[in-house]
Amino acid sequence: xxxxxxxxxxxxxxxxxxxxxxxxxxxxxxxxxxxxxxxxxxxxxxxxxxxxxxxxxxxxxxxxxxxxxxxxxxxxxxxxxxxxxxxxxxxxxxxxxxxxxxxxxxxxxxxxxxxxxxxxxxxxxxxxxxxxxxxxxxxxxxxxxxxxxxxxxxxxxxxxxxxxxxxxxxxxxxxxxxxxxxxxxxxxxxxxxxxxxxxxxxxxxxxxxxxxxxxxxxxxxxxxxxxxxxxxxxxxxxxxxxxxxxxxxxxxxxxxxxxxxxxxxxxxxxxxxxxxxxxxxxxxxxxxxxxxxxxxxxxxxxxxxxxxxxxxxxxxxxxxxxxxxxxxxxxxxxxxxxxxxxxxxxxxxxxxxxxxxxx
Amino acid sequence: xxxxxxxxxxxxxxxxxxxxxxxxxxxxxxxxxxxxxxxxxxxxxxxxxxxxxxxxxxxxxxxxxxxxxxxxxxxxxxxxxxxxxxxxxxxxxxxxxxxxxxxxxxxxxxxxxxxxxxxxxxxxxxxxxxxxxxxxxxxxxxxxxxxxxxxxxxxxxxxxxxxxxxxxxxxxxxxxxxxxxxxxxxxxxxxxxxxxxxxxxxxxxxxxxxxxxxxxxxxxxxxxxxxxxxxxxxxxxxxxxxxxxxxxxxxxxxxxxxxxxxxxxxxxxxxxxxxxxxxxxxxxxxxxxxxxxxxxxxxxxxxxxxxxxxxxxxxxxxxxxxxxxxxxxxxxxxxxxxxxxxxxxxxxxxxxxxxxxxxxxxxxxxx
Amino acid sequence: xxxxxxxxxxxxxxxxxxxxxxxxxxxxxxxxxxxxxxxxxxxxxxxxxxxxxxxxxxxxxxxxxxxxxxxxxxxxxxxxxxxxxxxxxxxxxxxxxxxxxxxxxxxxxxxxxxxxxxxxxxxxxxxxxxxxxxxxx
Numbered sequence: 001x002x003x004x005x006x007x008x009x010x011x012x013x014x015x016x017x018x019x020x021x022x023x024x025x026x027x028x029x030x031x032x033x034x035x036x037x038x039x040x041x042x043x044x045x046x047x048x049x050x051x052x053x054x055x056x057x058x059x060x061x062x063x064x065x066x067x068x069x070x071x072x073x074x075x076x077x078x079x080x081x082x083x084x085x086x087x088x089x090x091x092x093x094x095x096x097x098x099x100x101x102x103x104x105x106x107x108x109x110x111x112x113x114x115x116x117x118x119x120x121x122x123x124x125x126x127x128x129x130x131x132x133x134x135x136x137x138x139x140x141x142x143x144x145x146x147x148x149x150x151x152x153x154x155x156x157x158x159x160x161x162x163x164x165x166x167x168x169x170x171x172x173x174x175x176x177x178x179x180x181x182x183x184x185x186x187x188x189x190x191x192x193x194x195x196x197x198x199x200x201x202x203x204x205x206x207x208x209x210x211x212x213x214x215x216x217x218x219x220x221x222x223x224x225x226x227x228x229x230x231x232x233x234x235x236x237x238x239x240x241x242x243x244x245x246x247x248x249x250x251x252x253x254x255x256x257x258x259x260x261x262x263x264x265x266x267x268x269x270x271x272x273x274x275x276x277x278x279x280x281x282x283x284x285x286x287x288x289x290x291x292x293x294x295x296x297x298x299x300x301x302x303x304x305x306x307x308x309x310x311x312x313x314x315x316x317x318x319x320x321x322x323x324x325x326x327x328x329x330x331x332x333x334x335x336x337x338x339x340x341x342x343x344x345x346x347x348x349x350x351x352x353x354x355x356x357x358x359x
Numbered sequence: 360x361x362x363x364x365x366x367x368x369x370x371x372x373x374x375x376x377x378x379x380x381x382x383x384x385x386x387x388x389x390x391x392x393x394x395x396x397x398x399x400x401x402x403x404x405x406x407x408x409x410x411x412x413x414x415x416x417x418x419x420x421x422x423x424x425x426x427x428x429x430x431x432x433x434x435x436x437x438x439x440x441x442x443x444x445x446x447x448x449x450x451x452x453x454x455x456x457x458x459x460x461x462x463x464x465x466x467x468x469x470x471x472x473x474x475x476x477x478x479x480x481x482x483x484x485x486x487x488x489x490x491x492x493x494x495x496x497x498x499x500x501x502x503x504x505x506x507x508x509x510x511x512x513x514x515x516x517x518x519x520x521x522x523x524x525x526x527x528x529x530x531x532x533x534x535x536x537x538x539x540x541x542x543x544x545x546x547x548x549x550x551x552x553x554x555x556x557x558x559x560x561x562x563x564x565x566x567x568x569x570x571x572x573x574x575x576x577x578x579x580x581x582x583x584x585x586x587x588x589x590x591x592x593x594x595x596x597x598x599x600x601x602x603x604x605x606x607x608x609x610x611x612x613x614x615x616x617x618x619x620x621x622x623x624x625x626x627x628x629x630x631x632x633x634x635x636x637x638x639x640x641x642x643x644x645x646x647x648x649x650x651x652x653x654x655x656x657x658x659x660x661x662x663x664x665x666x667x668x669x670x671x672x673x674x675x676x677x678x679x680x681x682x683x684x685x686x687x688x689x690x691x692x693x694x695x696x697x698x699x700x701x702x703x704x705x706x707x708x709x710x711x712x713x714x715x716x717x718x719x720x721x722x723x724x725x726x
Numbered sequence: 727x728x729x730x731x732x733x734x735x736x737x738x739x740x741x742x743x744x745x746x747x748x749x750x751x752x753x754x755x756x757x758x759x760x761x762x763x764x765x766x767x768x769x770x771x772x773x774x775x776x777x778x779x780x781x782x783x784x785x786x787x788x789x790x791x792x793x794x795x796x797x798x799x800x801x802x803x804x805x806x807x808x809x810x811x812x813x814x815x816x817x818x819x820x821x822x823x824x825x826x827x828x829x830x831x832x833x834x835x836x837x838x839x840x841x842x843x844x845x846x847x848x849x850x851x852x853x854x855x856x857x858x859x860x861x862x863x
Contacts, residue, residue, distance in 0.1 A: 053636040161574040168579065169791065191574065198594045199587065200540045201570040204602065207637040208540075211597050211629055212574060215590035219573035222586045227579060228790030244629055250621025250675065253664045255586050260820035261694065261808040262425045262582045268787035274667075289629040296678065303671050319636055425808050432805035433778050695806055697772040 002327040004312075006083035008340030009351065012188075012241050012284045012313035013078060013126075015119050016068035017093040017111065026110035026117075031103075043094035043107070047190040047197075047213075048318075052206060057319040067317040071122055078316035079125055081324065086344075086351055088154060088186075089119055090129045090241060096159050096192035104133035105143070112147050120152045127351070129157035129186050137170060141177045148181045151355040154348045155184050155239070160216045161191030167220075167227030175229060179236040182349045184282075187220060189213040189242040214289070217243040218251050221281065225255070228268040230280045237347055238281055242315055245283040246290065249303035252277065278306045282347050284313035285327075285339060286320040294329040301331075311347060312340040376712070377460035378698055379719035380453070381659045382563075382616055382687035383501075385464050385494055386428075388440035396485035396492070401478065410482075411474045413538065413569035422581040426693040434691035442691035446497055453690045454500055457698050460716065461725050462501045463687075464490055465532055465563050465616060469506050472534060472566050479508030484518055487528070495527040502723065504532035504561055512548035519552035529723040530559045534566025535588065535618065541595045542602030550608045559612035559657075559722060562595060564588035585694075592618035593626050596656065600630060603643040605651040612722065613656055617689060620658035624678040627652055653680075657722055659687035660714075661696045669703035681710040685719045735857040738762070741799070743777065748861065752777075755859065756813055758800055763813045764861055765802075770818075774806035784810070784819065 017023060020042045024032050034040070048055045056067030060077050068074065079087055095107040108131050115128050130147040132140035147153045156178050158166065166187065178185055191197040191209065198212040199219060217240050230236065255273045263269070269276075290297050301307070314326055327336060345351055387393055394402055409417050426432060428441050434452060436445035443449065454462060470482030483506045490503035505528050507515035522528050531553045539545060541562065553560045565588070571577045572587055592615050605611060630648035638644065644651075658679070666672050676684065688695050702711065720726070730748050732755055738744055743756045745767060752767035754777030769776040783798040801810050801819070810819040 053639075054633070162576075164576040165573055165578045165583075166575065195574055195576050196570050197574055198540065198598075199570070199573045199591045200536055200594045200598070201538065201568060203540050203594075203598055204543070205640055207633055207640050208597060208601050210637070211601075211626075211633055212594050214626070214629055215593050216574040218590050219578065219583070219587055220575060222583050223573075223575075223578050226582055228787075231788075232790055244625070246628060247622060247625040249666070249671070250619075250625065250664060251589070253621060253666045254589055254619055254662070257662060257665045258582050258585050258694075262585070263810060263820045264782070264785045264803075264808075265425070265580055265582055266790075267785040267793060268790040287629075287632065289625060289632055291624065291628050291678070299674055303666070303674075305667075426805070431774075432780065433775050693806055693808060695772075697774075697806075700772045 001325050002329055002331055002336060004082050004324070004327055005336055005340055007085045008082065008312050009344035009348070010078065010082065010084045010087040010314050010316070011239065011311040011344055012286065012315045013074065013087045013089050014068045014092050014315070014317060015071070015074065015089050015115065016066040017091065017114065018065060018069050023107065023110040023114055026113040027106055031106040031110075034103075043097060045092070045094035045097060045190060046193065046206065047209060048092055049206060054210060054319055056317045060317040060319075071119060074316060075123065078314050079123070082314065082326065084125060086127055087125050088127045088129060088348070089115060090157055090186060090188055091115060091131055092188065092190055093131075095131060096134065096162065096190075097194075099135075099194070101133055101136040101139060104135055105139045108133045108143055109146075112143070112153075116150060116152070120150075127152050127154045127348075127355075129153070129155040130183075131157050132174065134158055134162055134171075134174075134192075137173050140174050144174070144177050144181065144183070148183060151350055151353055153183070154350040155186045157186045157188060159190045159192055160187050160213060160220055160240075160243070161193075161195065161197055163192060163194045165220065165223035165227075167223030167225070167229050169227065172229070172232065175233050175236055179233045184237040184239050184347055186239045186241050187217070187243075189217075191216075213242070214244045214247055218247060221251070221277070222255060225273050225276050226259070226266045226269055228266065230276050231268045231270065234280075236280065239311065239347060240281065240283045241313070242287065242318070243283055244287055244289040245304075245310065246288070246297075246300055248277070248283070248309075249300065274305070278308065281309070282311050282343065283309055284311050284315070286313045286315040286318075288320070288328055290328060297328050298330060301335075307335055307338050308343055308346070310339045311344045375458070376715070377458045378686055378715040379461040379463070380457070380459045380688050380690065381463045381614070381685040381719050382661060382689050383449075383453070383462045383464050384443050384467055384690065384692060385449075385490070386441050386443035387489075388444040393482070393485050393489055396488040398481055401481050404478065410470055410478070412472065412567050413474060414567040422584045424693075425581060429693060430691040431693050431695055446494060449690070450498065453688065454498070457688070459500055461719055461723065463529060463561075463719070463723065464494060464501055464503045465561065466490065466504070466506060467563070467565065471506050471532070472509060472537060472568070476508055476511040476514070480511060480514045480518065483508045483515075484521075487518070487522065491527045502529040502725070503527050504530045505558070506532050507549060509533055509546060509549060510538055512545050516548035516552035519549065519556060519558075523556040528558065529725070530561045530614065533560060533562050535562050535564050535591045535595045536566040536570070536572065537568040538570075539568070540598030542598030542600070542604050544602075547604070547607070550604055550611050554608045554611045557610075557724075559614055561614040561616050562592065563616040564592060564618045588618045589622050593622050596652070597626065597630060600648045600651050601641055601644070603641070605655045606643055606645060611655060614685065614722070615656060615658045616687070617659060617661060619662055619664055620660065620679060620684065621664040621675055623652070623658065624675065657683050657685055657718065659685045660701065661687040661689040662694050663696050663701045672703055673705070681713050682718055684714050685722065686715045730861045732859040732861050735859055738859060745777065753861065755861065758813055762859055765811075765813065765816065769804045769806065769809065771804065771807060771809055774804050776802065776804050776811065779803040779805040781813075782810075784812070
């Protein structure tokens with residue numbers, strides 16, 4: 001087993017909202033009454049059914065309540081054991097699923113405020129991602145600017161299966177705002193279910209939806225690259241969260257091949273796609289989706305041709321690894337250090353700045 | 360005098376041994392070339408109403424191609440007609456110089472997968488008759504694929520059974536993008552019939568099923584569609600595996616066509632890993648996904664992955680297996696793979712033989 | 727370097743091209759707006775007959791959605807994979823560091839100083855006052 005080292009950054013933690021009613025204190029009078037008088041239900045996405053094995057490792061599943069809903073558990077099960085210096089919270093509460101942009105905005109604000117009060121204020125290691133109402137670009141920009149004033153927010157969070165491909169120009173004010181504020185965009189696995197949860201329609205199974213996340217990351221990367229997001233915003237970084245990464249080399253080979261032949265369609269892509277990925281895209285470590293043997297995984301790292309791409313994550317409380325085997329076998333201590341410390345610090349600029357609670 | 364001649368069609372036949380080309384696209388020379396095989400009522404129907412696919416354009420693709428007819432510009436036959444519509448020119452430009460011993464025809468834009476299922480069924484049977492008449496009966500190197508109106512399972516199954524034992528055909532043809540993912544039960548009559556008559560099912564990139572071509576909506580550019588065939592094929596394959604198609608039809612073989620193969624190892628590892636956790640959701644699966652894929656799936660090679668370091672391609676193929684790949688050119692499409700150029704140096708003769716010919720002969724039952 | 731005479735200048739008006747083989751090498755000569763250029767008719771990618779491709783301009787962009795379109799008719803797209811090459815220099819516009827189509831210097835020579843070659847026999851019957859297009863190979 002490869003031992004983790006102290007002082008790392010866990011780039012993918014999932015604090016859970018116990019219930020929609022938990023967010024009531026963070027809503028205005030109108031929305032509070034709407035939620036209660038209309039009997040609105042908890043926003044649990046099919047991407048992560050609460051009792052699905054993926055949603056919680058057995059030894060991380062609490063007797064009561066949702067996995068990830070207890071700070072004490074997160075400290076005991078993830079932050080302390082891996083001696084984490086910083087843990088980035090990516091709430092996966094299903095606010096992206098509603099169709100009203102006003103409702104989505106109200107819920108996102110409440111969720112972000114809840115994260116500060118119940119998590120960031122209570123453990124100095126924790127940092128947050130701003131969940132945005134992506135159906136409205138204007139409201140998303142406003143929410144980013146509002147939350148970014150608190151320096152403990154270090155990232156903007158979007159879903160990989162959203163309403164439109166992420167490269168589409170209509171979304172670019174979100175990216176401009178994030179770039180201006182020095183915030184990466186985190187693209188996380190999961191669907192808003194506003195489109196079928198795969199590129200070939202609706203499958204039958206949860207396992208099918210989950211496997212399909214990897215293909216969604218691939219099409220999103222294509223979109224981001226060929227639409228020229230990084231030509232327009234060269235300083236913007238995007239982090240693919242819970243995406244898997246072993247598909248990356250073959251994906252880039254294919255994209256590169258077609259880009260060379262159809263260059264004239266997107267002439268603003270003036271660098272090879274692999275170069276753009278190396279400069280602007282990162283991947284959280286879990287899940288590894290590894291081959292059965294460690295030697296093959298090391299060959300894959302070689303195919304990726306960069307040791308700066310991976311950012312340490314536990315994906316707590318999701319079930320991706322056993323015991324403390326969060327790192328793949330047989331990687332060098334240099335690479336361990338890069339994955340756990342150097343790469344995350346280079347990606348999340350705000351981690352190096354002092355952060356004061358409530359500001 | 361104006362000396363302007365076209366250079367001789369590809370003198371670069373540096374593959375000396377015979378090869379199989381498992382993805383050739385024959386075309387109709389004229390719109391009405393199919394009519395002798397199509398019931399009369401459909402002639403007028405087509406003239407009046409045309410074909411309605413699960414995308415809005417009466418004619419042509421919503422993502423315009425990179426070359427006219429998505430084809431090589433040097434593949435226009437001298438006698439006229441679109442690329443791929445002339446047998447004699449196909450022989451001259453592809454089959455003879457490249458020493459093609461087995462050419463598998465995958466006709467596209469046939470009317471497979473239209474919104475009018477009766478029209479689809481009629482066009483499918485007509486295309487199958489046309490393949491025999493124009494191609495396979497005239498050049499024994501060529502073999503056809505049974506096209507079906509796949510959204511109507513029972514009718515598609517009848518068309519497949521109609522061709523049982525007909526040596527003109529070596530597979531059943533489906534497309535990767537359909538109304539539902541390919542593992543869904545509406546398509547099972549097709550798999551049942553294919554297994555019954557002993558033919559593999561080829562899944563070729565493309566088609567429109569009315570679903571956005573990514574899980575996050577419709578992308579902007581043709582390049583996204585082209586790269587995206589990889590993702591659509593991955594998801595279609597995951598559906599086939601997870602729905603238990605290979606458990607239900609244990610003799611069925613399938614070929615992933617024109618979506619590359621580099622994605623296969625990672626997808627397989629991801630499927631296995633998640634199956635380990637989530638197998639209680641899919642108790643109909645008795646084996647691991649990687650085992651089903653190992654036993655039931657082959658890939659055609661085009662478009663061949665092209666890494667910066669060619670030895671990485673070598674490793675990729677080792678992970679998939681040299682016995683699982685079927686060489687294809689995708690003639691006459693523009694992203695054609697030239698046979699002599701696709702493999703890096705250092706491949707053993709045995710592996711080359713398997714890659715270029717023997718895997719295909721074995722899978723398609725050609726002596 | 728051996729100079730080969732190709733054709734009289736006026737047999738190759740602007741916008742046209744001529745294919746020929748010299749010493750077993752397939753070559754094409756282009757007249758782009760009155761200037762002559764020669765290219766080896768073999769794409770450095772997979773050996774396609776590069777010079778049969780369409781001529782377009784060069785699309786460039788420093789701002790996604792905004793396209794500067796220059797060098798009209800001076801960029802050839804390979805008929806197979808569509809790679810773009812500058813007729814003048816052979817410079818490809820994808821992966822510019824790695825691939826370059828081989829360009830052959832082409833000059834316009836006055837009629838009286840041409841070198842005899844296979845095509846000369848044909849053109850000798852024609853007026854010798856015309857300027858000849860000559861290729862150095």
